Amino acid sequence: MHDKRFTHLHLHTDFSLLDGAIQIKPLARRTAELGMEACAVTDHGNMFGAISFYNNMKAQGVKPIIGCETYITRGSRRDRAGAAAPGEKANFHLILLAKDLEGYQNLVRLTSKAYTEGFYYKPRIDKELLAEHSKGLIGLSACMSGVPSAMLARDCFDEAAAAAIEFEEILGKGNYFLEIQEHGLDAQKRIRKPLVELSRRTGVPLVATNDAHYLMPEDARAHDVLLCIGSGKTVQDPNRLRYGLPNFYVRSPEEMWAIFGEMPEVLTRTVEIAERCDLKLPTGINHLPVYPIPASDVGLSIDEYFEKVVREGYERRRQQVWERQSARGQLRHCMSDYQERISKEIAMIKQMGFPGYFLIVWDFIRYAKEHSIPVGPGRGSAAGSLVAYCLDITDVDPLQYDLLFERFLNPERVSMPDIDIDFCVRGRAEVINHVANLYGRDSVCQIITFGTMASKAAIKDVGRALDLPYAEVDRIAKLIPPPVRGRNVSIAHALEQVPELRAARENNAQVKELIDLAQRLEGCARHASVHAAGVVISPAPLQELVPIAVSAKEELTTQYAMSDLEKTGMLKMDFLALTA
The missing domain is CATH 3.20.20.140 (Metal-dependent hydrolases)
Known part of the structure; x- marks a missing residue:
């Protein structure tokens, strides 16, 4: 501990978009x-x-x-x-x-x-x-x-x-x-x-x-370039926004x-x-909206209504699918296996406190099908749930394919279920509108996402700010290898892997500055947009629980990106839009 202590109370990260350069x-x-x-x-x-x-x-x-x-x-x-x-x-x-x-x-x-x-x-x-x-x-x-x-x-x-x-x-x-x-x-x-x-x-x-x-003090030049990127100016412009002295570290x-x-x-x-200041954010709390039980079942608890709906779906699948498969000799498991599995899953879902989650998903999928909006058969680990199959959330019988429920929900790692749903692109907005009408328009919105300055983009941005010839900047950017398994190759890795890029940096002072500045800004958030699929549904007006923003297209979004939003215990759904 320092005898002479100090705490920074005024500090900007890269989420002060194109103004802060601190990651x-x-x-x-x-x-x-x-x-x-x-x-x-x-x-x-x-x-x-x-x-x-x-x-x-x-x-x-x-x-x-x-x-x-x-x-x-x-x-x-x-x-x-x-x-x-x-x-x-x-x-x-x-x-x-x-x-x-x-x-x-x-x-x-x-x-x-x-x-x-x-x-x-x-x-x-x-x-x-x-x-x-x-x-x-x-x-x-x-x-x-x-x-x-x-x-x-x-x-x-x-x-x-x-x-x-x-x-x-x-x-x-x-x-x-x-x-x-x-x-x-x-x-x-x-x-x-x-x-x-x-x-x-x-x-x-x-x-x-x-x-x-x-x-760091040595980041001052990169920050100056970042301001140019944000304002569309070059470092040669005498009227551009600049901080002057390198003391804002x-x-x-x-x-x-x-x-x-x-x-x-x-x-x-x-x-x-x-x-x-002693803020302790609550952990381990899931903010699930309350599914509105219909008037005909008003005396039932959420758990009881959930089990009722699942059992009805189970009976429907039994009559329409399993009995027919059994008659043709195609049913790979006996009905006692199905009965044991459905009871086990229902008990586990109740124990983990997620009946409301399944009812919410069941409801909007049912709405889509009733309104002739095509819905996908299900994807990911949710296909391992017999409950999801009985609720028509998926069209995959997990027992027929020996899929494990524990891959989807496991009491040893309690986390919110995650079911990705595919909707026809022309009907996705209608389904989201239904959800907003049901839970309240101030309780439903889309999720923000942030574009970052990836390696190639950072080189191009910095090149424009330095007012370097486009052809030269483009040549350097093209030396960065293409993404591997969807992940961009960093400038540091590119320098290790591409001798031509390494030589260009070593032999040309202008290129060295371009690459070094781009490397300092690489990974900084550059802009905010709306996540292609993510929607959050809240039990209360959203701004009582998480901050919200308004996108460039005047759409309400969360201020927290999806991974951070999940850490707050909010319910997020992926409404994926697919075209034929």
């Missing part, structure tokens, strides 16, 4: 190497990486602090003009950190409503929304684009003081802090004394932050103490804030 796994390793006890994530306007950050930090023994750098409007979030005077920004930045589960839930609500109610170029909140969902949150005043730094930069001291006091009133005494940063920028130096004076007059404490956007505690050592309280305060 989460290397960040977790680096903070552990630096002996840091805690670290925050505060991506721009979203919580895309929150679950991955939480789990990776915990794996390295570092306390994760979930936060967000929100965009907050001057006026109403519903007002596109933002109540800004001519020449002034309509939006400011505000860091919010979750102290506990209540704070996390409020952050989920705020970032969701920023998309659904306040989106205008950026997902925006306002003071009204912040006041409504302020419990469990700590606020920091952010960078030069935050309040009150932007006001101090315009020499509006009284306005800055009023704003600081207002935010402290909204968040509660002791829950709002003024950020002081030092990256060598003239604007920061100019407001440093006014910021200290503002803290003295208002009583709002100062806290040191570093607004980290890349991991994850500084060590020693470096932060070297900068702010004469103000030790702004450093020790970071640790005090981190100690107040």
Whole structure:
């Protein structure tokens, strides 16, 4: 443990799309190497990486602090003009950190409503929304684009003081802090004394932050190129967005103490804030929606109704399939085997708490078939379930093919069942619409996915940003081998495998820079889109449980990608669309 400790409370991962260049796994390793006890994530306007950050930090023994750098409007979030005077920004930045589960839930609500109610170029909140969902949150005043730094930069001291006091009133005494940063920028130096004076007059404490956007000092050039990729500019453009000095990396505690050592309280305060943040996300909870039992069976429990429907399906299969196969001598097992298997599966599904899951899938497949929407016969391990066969979820008799139920559900590794369903592409939307009508439109949405800068794409992106000749960049990109078993070959592996690529890098300084920069950005999230198949169904309005976003096509999506969503216990379904 350091005698002089420091916690990063303002940090951007690559989920601050095309602005942050810090990938989460290397960040977790680096903070552990630096002996840091805690670290925050505060991506721009979203919580895309929150679950991955939480789990990776915990794996390295570092306390994760979930936060967000929100965009907050001057006026109403519903007002596109933002109540800004001519020449002034309509939006400011505000860091919010979750102290506990209540704070996390409020952050989920705020970032969701920023998309659904306040989106205008950026997902925006306002003071009204912040006041409504302020419990469990700590606020920091952010960078030069935050309040009150932007006001101090315009020499509006009284306005800055009023704003600081207002935010402290909204968040509660002791829950709002003024950020002081030092990256060598003239604007920061100019407001440093006014910021200290503002803290003295208002009583709002100062806290040191570093607004980290890349991991190591040597990543500064790659981050500069990333900004060019995001803005469509080249490094030669004098008017492009740039950070200037290479100081926006994850500084060590020693470096932060070297900068702010004469103000030790702004450093020790970071640790005090981190100690107040003690979020423990619940684990092992499955958020299954409640299947609506029909009025004719209203007295039955979910377990009882599930067994009733399965037994009815079993009887139908017996009459329509197994008796006919038996008469032709084609039934490979006796009916007592079927009876034993169905009873065993029913008991196991009840024991694991999944009757509702099977009823949900049974219902939307039944809807599709009743509305002449073609449905696939089933795929994957679900084909090993006799219950799935009796519910018409699959058309494969597992006993006829000696398929194991334990490949699908196993009490020794309790996880949500995963049944992929194929629908005709022309009917998929109708089935999803049925699900939304049944469980509530605010409880059903599609799942976000992130495109990353894979090896070839990274080389092409970097080449454009460096303004290199297209033919040369394309030649280098084509030296990357094609994907192997669906996985892209990394630049590092390509350099090992392709002598021509290795020679090009060694013999040409321009190509070396191209490849090295691409390698630093490889794997960064580049853009968000909608998962081709994934749909989440929630027992409550989604934004009570997970953050939601709005896609470029104005479709509601989760902010968490599928793998992270599953870790939160949400029910996700794969509605796969197939063409003939």
